[in-house]
Amino acid sequence: MYRFTKTTFIPSDYTSNGIVTSGNLYDEYKDEITYYVIFPNGSVRETSLKKKSVKNLFGSEKAKVENFFKAFSGETFDEKMLTLLVQNMNL
Numbered sequence: 875m876y877r878f879t880k881t882t883f884i885p886s887d888y889t890s891n892g893i894v895t896s897g898n899l900y901d902e903y904k905d906e907i908t909y910y911v912i913f914p915n916g917s918v919r920e921t922s923l924k925k926k927s928v929k930n931l932f933g934s935e936k937a938k939v940e941n942f943f944k945a946f947s948g949e950t951f952d953e954k955m956l957t958l959l960v961q962n963m964n965l
Contacts, residue, residue: 875960876910877953909953911960925951928959935963 882904887897909921911931921931925943928951932939942959949955 875957876912877954878908878910880906880908909956914964921956923951923956924952928956931962938963 882901886901888899889897911919912918919928
């Protein structure tokens, strides 16, 4: 599994006409994270940290994925859980 982080610079856009103010006084950076899974045949597929997306990703191994989600049903599905799932699929 790989994670790609794209950082976008958002400049300040503060405006004021004396009565109404809008925007931010500060610059900010926004991260957009994309996850990729590399399969044993060399193919690469993009996914997100949503259970539905992961189930579609591993469609051919549906039983293993369902068992994994049942085993960790009380856990929050995050990057660590996706890594654990990919490692579990490699067994």
